[in-house]
Amino acid sequence: MVDRGLLYKEWKQHFWIFLVVFAAVMLSEPLTLLNDYFQYQGCLAELKKFPDMECVLYKDYEIGGAMRMFWVGGVALALSQIGFERSRGTLDFTLGLPYRRGIIFNTKYVFGLSILLTAQLLSYLLSYALIILYKVDVIHFHEYFIGSVIFCFMVYSLVMAAGAMTGNPLAQLVVAFSTSILPYLLIGLPLANLRIIRSFFGGHSAFFYGETELLDYITPIMYLNHFGIQYGSLAFTLIPLAMGILFYMIGYFCFIRQQIERNGHFFLWGKMDRPIQILVILFGIGGFGTASGSSLSSYIFGMLIGSAVGFLISYFLIFKKIKQL
Incomplete structure (x- = not known):
């Protein structure tokens, strides 16, 4: 399914983008919690001057949070691994190596997804540790973390599939966005x-x-505001998971079947x-x-x-x- 040599090549070739995305995804939510805590401490300091102020260390993840930005890392990785690599011509070199196209795609996909999932897991652990340490009153934290992971998986699969059928990074982004609102x-x-x-x-x-x-359930972009289990329904978790698997299958099929000679054109x-x-x-x-x-x-x-x-x-x-x- 994957090849160790290709994994090493992928790591060396995209080291900096992997590092930046990993750090951004891992630290985004912990830094947000730290910022909330420092604001809370500042509020407590102001109570001496303004006794009527109310200071609460509270966070409702249904309203928002840095975890909503996890998907940006998925877009950046997918663009780097296929779109920009095809644009620079390095993907042609990779496809010329003695590996089947399916192995090349799966290696890229598994490695990129591993980077995202590992960073999200560490972000979850760090965030939860801060919540316990600072006694932050949170709602929907665990549900929205699970939802953010699944949504990021769907977005990454979608942009990878778009890159497998397009010839430049702009086309990859346009096709991915168009598919996200296609229903x-x-x-x-x-x-x-x-x-x-x-x-x-x-x-x-x-x-x-x-x-x-009904359209909300089958439109990928709508899940940007529907992380986790909402209104007692599993649909907001299971449907994006199924769509992510479908996008992976489409990307895999296009990568192994379509020609690669149309670099720079919109569609291969x-x-x-x-x-x-x-x-x-x-x-x-x-x-x-x-x-x-x-x-x-x-x-x-x-x-x-x-x-x-x-x-x-x-x-x-x-x-x-x-x-x-």
């Missing part, structure tokens, strides 16, 4: 346009809450260029139409603007080769 583009956007069109002819244009809630497989361009134009038409749907004339005008914007964006992103580093 809303494919389902939510057409439904919104149908409701607007229906309203022009006397129908009701209100959104159905059930549909919006040239036959994807035209269908994706058509989709981008349709999304532009639907998006601008929905945003301008106050009247039938403005709706049509918005669709025309959206088609032009979609064409220009797709043309310059997909059909213009980016110079290699």
Whole structure:
């Protein structure tokens, strides 16, 4: 599945990015807790001047926390391991070594994921030690740590899969972000346009809450605000875990099957260029139409603007080769 020689090469080649990401992920939450503690001590010092002040050392992880930034490390690693490596030409050298492509991808994937998981585990231990030491009153800490690990796994798998099918770092980021909102583009956007069109002819244009809630479950980016087990449901934990596994399988398949000669182009497989361009134009038409749907004339005008914007964006992103580093 992985090769020790490739693991060593991966470590030497990406040493600094691994080190920076590891340190950032590991220290982000402990440093946040330390900052909260020092602010609390400062508040206690001010009580002599302002007796009516209230000082509380409290943290609710459902509202927010540095653990939400774990996924940034996953994006940085995946970009470095495939996008920038392909852009510099070093991935071509790696693929020329006497190893199967599947072993190369799995080595990169396992090593990058190990860096992230180890850093998150140490962050958890350090954070929990500070919570006990300073007696911080916390809520949802353990649930949100588990959720952050799973979300980071999903994001890392998604960006790695995007890198396996694209030819430059910008394309890798665009494809990863587009996939993270794809259910809303494919389902939510057409439904919104149908409701607007229906309203022009006397129908009701209100959104159905059930549909919006269903889209939340299958849209990766929505899990940025749904770490851990919320509302007594395991879905917010199990669904992103399943999506992370699916993205890994897609990335593995694309890495071993697609050609590598299109460095600098948006997609490695040239036959994807035209269908994706058509989709981008349709999304532009639907998006601008929905945003301008106050009247039938403005709706049509918005669709025309959206088609032009979609064409220009797709043309310059997909059909213009980016110079290699």
